[in-house]
Amino acid sequence: MKIGIIGGGQLGRMLALAAHPLGLSPVFYEQTADTCAAAVGPVSTGRFDDHAALAAFAASVDVVTFDWENVPVESIRPLTRFTRVSPPAAALELSQDRLTEKDLFRRLRIPTPGYAAVDRASDLARAIDRFGLPGVLKTRRFGYDGKGQAVLRTPGEARAGFRRLAGQPLIFEQFVPFEREVSLVAVRARSGEIRTYPLAENVHEQGILASSSAPFTDPRLARAASAHVRRLLEEMDYVGVLAVEFFVRAGRLIANEMAPRVHNSGHWTIEGAVTSQFENHVRAIAGLPLGDTAAVGHAVMVNFIGRMPAAARVLAVPGAHLHDYGKSPRPGRKLGHATVVAASTAAQARARRTLLALRRR
Ligand code: AMP
Secondary structure, three states: EEEEEEEOOOOHHHHHHHHHHHOOEEEEEEOOOOOOHOOOOOEEEEEOHHHHHHHHHHHHOOOOEEOOOOOEEEEEEEHHHHHHEOOOOHHHHHHHHHHHHHHHHHHHOOOOOOEEEEEHHHHHHHHHHHHOOOOOEEOOOOOOOOOEEEEEEOOEEHHHHHHHHHHOOOOEOOOOOOEEEEEEEEEEEOOOOEOOOOOEEEEEEOOEEEEEEEOOOOOHHHHHHHHHHHHHHHHOOOEEEEEEEEEEEEEEEEEEEEEEOOOOOOOOHHEEEEEOOOHHHHHOOOOOOOOOOOOEEEEEEEEEEEOOOOOHHHHOOOOOOEEEOOOOOOOOOOOEEEEEOOHHHHHEEEEEHHHHHHHHO
């Protein structure tokens, strides 16, 4: 069984690290050879719109998967002539556009913030009339880590936000004054079997994930999230790992977005769950039995962004596991993370503070 991964970032790298013990050695397709997954597998280089190169790559493997969802769908759809593609191209397509994604949530009765498509200034005025301010104006495509977004609190900010983002399809969303953010990572096998991880509680700073703590124990929310994600997996006839991020407001879930791949808020599962999200994604797409998704303690994962602390300082934290992606530093870039699996929620909170302090010095 040969796995081909389109995209060679840290997610691809961690997928390969999980695949190797199963006797599987993934290969990558990336735009440049100088990518962090190159340390763990061979990389074919080519553009994401080079149909011939992608076809040759697909024909050389038994299954194609992704570590990045913004590969053009027109490049992916034809690959099913050469090999199995998991998750399906339709899932990439739906999640690439915030409008089609929210329409899908609504169709499946998954609550979302109020939203409206914005192409012209008059659309924005109508959306603000309907939903009021504050709101968030976002690009429909290619937004990640809070990029391509403007929070609109006043009519002046609405005009400035529109001027900055106009020229591409946009979406206006009601601002959700959330109490917390949580995510659910789930996996669906080729057989249709679904397993869900416990909820993680996520804290973002400037739109970028800073920390995830899991399990976030709230049986009612966990049941609701799991029911929502099951409907998505079944609707898309999905195979592999899917992550859905939710706001929690007044004790209810409001879906923000989904990612048709392994997810940063699931990195805690490497040490904090019986089977990691990476291994379960590999198992699912390879047609192998899924592994247990139960948590083995109280995990906290902290991202290192823009600057890696010295390894010795991270590893001096009791129980800390370091993941350095081997990427060159750049402001706002995810360079690595650390996870501690604690025995209690109090120890988890202490470990979180200690790991977050490493980001500041
Ligand atoms: P996103 O790229 O949509 O995941 O947004 C990044 C982060 O911005 C989210 O995790 C939230 O912290 C914040 N955010 C995005 N959309 C909204 C919203 N409609 N209301 C409140 N906060 C939001």
